[in-house]
Amino acid sequence: MLRLLLFGRQVYLKYSMDEMSVYAAQASFFIIMAAFPFFMVLLALIQVAPMIHEADLLRFLLPAIPGRFQGLLIYLLDSLHSDSPAALISVTALAAVWSAAKGMLGIEKGLNRVFGVTSPRNYILRRALCSVYTLAFSLMCVTSLALLVFGSFLQEMLLKWFPALSYLSGMISLGRGLVMFIMLMIFFTAIYTALPHRRLSICGQIPGAMFSAAGWALTSLAFSVYFRYFGTYAVTYGSLTAVILFMLWLYVSICILFVGAEINWFLLFYKEKIMSIKENGLP
Template identity: 35%
Template sequence: MKLLKKHLGWFIKRVDEDRLDSTAAHGAFFLLISFLPFVALLLTLMQQIHFSDGVSLIEAALGIFPDSVAEYLATLLPDPIHSSGVLPVAVIAAVWSSSMGMLAVIKGLDQIFQVKETRGYIHLRVIAVIYVLIFAAVLIVAAALLVFGTTIYRFLLERSSTFVAKILINFKSLAGFVMLFLFFTLLYSGVPRRRAKFLHNLAGAAFSAAGWVLFSFFFSIFVENFSDFSIYGSLATLVILMFWLFFCMYIMFLGAEVSMWLETSGIGMDLHNLSKKWKKHHQRNKRERAQRRAQHSSHKKE
């Protein structure tokens, strides 16, 4: 109980010192500014992937949002770009604009991981662009896995046993979690200039990925059934999107705090000492039970 109180207090103190709510709000604001360019980039790239059902791929990507937000974003679907000269320019402009949000994420992670940033603005912007492209690829792959799950199942069924194919296809619903987990692992490990144990970053990434998936699911249910945003009028969709972005950013930064907690709070040593105490206590009880059995046997002989 003392150990739980100690580390819970440590975690709450760190969240307060790092001003996680302000950091998440700052990141969500810049993500909102860069959100439309990012969506335009994502949908433009999807339109260049010539599957037999390209619209379903886009709909699957929008499926991670609450329905009201997804309907609004669906109106942003760009017209197909046929000019080979216009497409690269449009993609570059969208990537550069959407990197503003990722730049805010990088600064927030630097604050949480207590890293003094020495890289220049252009260097950081290039890193932000790279992670925007990675995140876009993650969303496209996750959407493709959801849309083409049946096709993948048939492919696996033809080349493996029915049992193996069913096991693999049952995990397709975890595609979003796995993709987010890989992205957050890369983000926590690659963005801050620090040396940390990879397992600590894995734990933080798992927390953030699970948090995003669960929060998006329950937030969608809440928005559709229990909330009333009509007071905001025509701004209701924008407000919903802002709420969603804020809490997703908060969860992502909480994952970074989990990584820092494992790294700096001494939880590993505390658990090791607790394990040693438990083993000593167990051995002492074992000896006492053996002594009682021996005494009981001697009394019987007498």
């Protein structure tokens, strides 16, 4: 237990020395800038889908969001139906990818800082790679929030439509959390392996990925509990509560991502130190 506490203190000190909170804030800012264009693109794509109608979409979404935001959702859908979806998709998609890729560049810089390296790649190549990772990162964010924040609502709707599955309610909840944990762990392992400009083994990134996946799951769960039980008591920020909470959730989640990277760095450092001692024949 003492060793674990000492290890945690070392991770915290290096995290502070590397100024990871600055990189987390930079990445969060640009990803948040891209969140609203991504949302507009999603709604525009739904608009052009032949099998989805606005009434059906509202019937599904309205019970899942706080009452204060329902009017805004209806206004956005009405505005989308009055505009050209093709033009909206092209413009907002470009804005979203540009902003979010800038955020992923911040994550790349932070991971390079953790491992003490710099990236010699040219800017265009880095931006292109970060755009690809941005799409995967956005998918993980949406999946994480959907499985925990809206997961309870979706589970209730499923049990309402299929009452015979009520005895499987506990298994559904457990399976939902397990699927999200595995998806996040795979994603973080890929991020830790691919983004830093240093050759790293996939297996060596799993401990930090497991920590980050668990941290993201707990953070999203706390976010879900607040929305479910305390969402109506948002006095400080009023109608901006959801936006503020999303910003806070994203910032904390990226901080957790960097903590996982610091854990992997220490494990790699200890491994290389042990190998060096063995090669030099020291006891």
